[in-house]
Amino acid sequence: MITWMMNAAITLIFVLAAIGLFFFVFTRGALLVGGLSSRPGNEKSHVYPIYSNMRLIKLVDFQPVISAILLFQYHRLVSAIVSGLKATNLKNRKVLITSCAFGNVIPRVVKAALDAGADRILIADIIQNELVHAKSKLGRYAGKVQYIEDDATAMKQAEGCADANVMFFLLHELPHELKARALSEAGRMLAPGGKLYLAEFHRPEPRVLRALSWTYFKVFEPLGLALWDIHDPLAFLKDMGGWSCERTTYFFGNFQIITATKH
Numbered sequence: 072m073i074t075w076m077m078n079a080a081i082t083l084i085f086v087l088a089a090i091g092l093f094f095f096v097f098t099r100g101a102l103l104v105g106g107l108s109s110r111p112g113n114e115k116s117h118v119y120p121i122y123s124n125m126r127l128i129k130l131v132d133f134q135p136v137i138s139a140i141l142l143f144q145y146h147r148l149v150s151a152i153v154s155g156l157k158a159t160n161l162k163n164r165k166v167l168i169t170s171c172a173f174g175n176v177i178p179r180v181v182k183a184a185l186d187a188g189a190d191r192i193l194i195a196d197i198i199q200n201e202l203v204h205a206k207s208k209l210g211r212y213a214g215k216v217q218y219i220e221d222d223a224t225a226m227k228q229a230e231g232c233a234d235a236n237v238m239f240f241l242l243h244e245l246p247h248e249l250k251a252r253a254l255s256e257a258g259r260m261l262a263p264g265g266k267l268y269l270a271e272f273h274r275p276e277p278r279v280l281r282a283l284s285w286t287y288f289k290v291f292e293p294l295g296l297a298l299w300d301i302h303d304p305l306a307f308l309k310d311m312g313g314w315s316c317e318r319t320t321y322f323f324g325n326f327q328i329i330t331a332t333k334h
């Protein structure tokens with residue numbers, strides 16, 4: 072019995088280590104290696120291969136894996152955004168999704184926006200493969216959805232073009248100087264009265280969770296830790312002015328949704 076349990080524990084540790092290694096290699100590890108080359112960077116240099124390589128996108132985009140990465144809070148976070156959209160009158164309005172994300176967030180947001188009356192959904196991402204992949208999940212909404220390759224920090228879209236904008240876990244992946252730019256672009260593209268729904272990581276309350284979360288960021292997503300303090304998106308929106316903001320935290324404070332209404 073003890074040998075059986077030892078074998079199971081060793082196998083589990085091995086599997087978790089292999090998954091961790093896989094994610095490290097195709098996220099931060101790849102950027103570290105890329106940073107060693109003498110080739111100049113561009114506006115896509117911060118994007119991990121798991122978001123740009125089609126094979127990796129298809130391999131990783133598996134709902135239980137994505138839910139586990141967000142500590143099984145994924146459904147809850149998406150539901151909060153969906154409820155916000157459904158409670159808004161979007162009749163004949165346009166909804167923007169700024170950057171793609173894995174799992175069912177995009178189909179759920181698109182459905183909620185169309186149910187609330189929106190007549191057009193724009194999905195913007197800096198990576199064409201992400202748009203192609205998102206499109207593969209949205210077959211039944213063809214004709215209502217437009218896919219645009221664009222940079223969230225310098226969007227080509229017109230001022231006030233959208234009445235709601237959903238940004239799902241984008242900020243923590245952006246270099247610090249681009250986080251504020253993405254937020255001000257989000258504001259520029261919203262019409263007065265429009266709402267920004269921003270889902271992100273947040274500083275957890277319990278020390279143990281904070282230590283685990285800190286370790287996760289240091290290893291995999293070092294650009295995300297600053298959201299806890301010096302690049303707190305709520306503080307930035309308040310400083311920018313012209314917004315009414317509400318923040319709700321989830322899972323002991325580990326995640327947040329900011330709903331910001333543009334004046």
Ligand SMILES: C[S@@+](CC[C@H](N)C(=O)[O-])C[C@H]1O[C@@H](n2cnc3c(N)ncnc32)[C@H](O)[C@@H]1O
Pocket residue numbers: 118122137140169170171172173174195196197198201221222223224239240241244
């Ligand atoms: C939103 S984040 C990932 C969300 C979440 N971690 C998940 O599990 O899906 C990744 C997406 O952001 C996109 N992205 C990164 N930088 C961007 C930028 N400057 N403008 C638009 N999209 C960007 C990537 O191409 C990718 O599709």
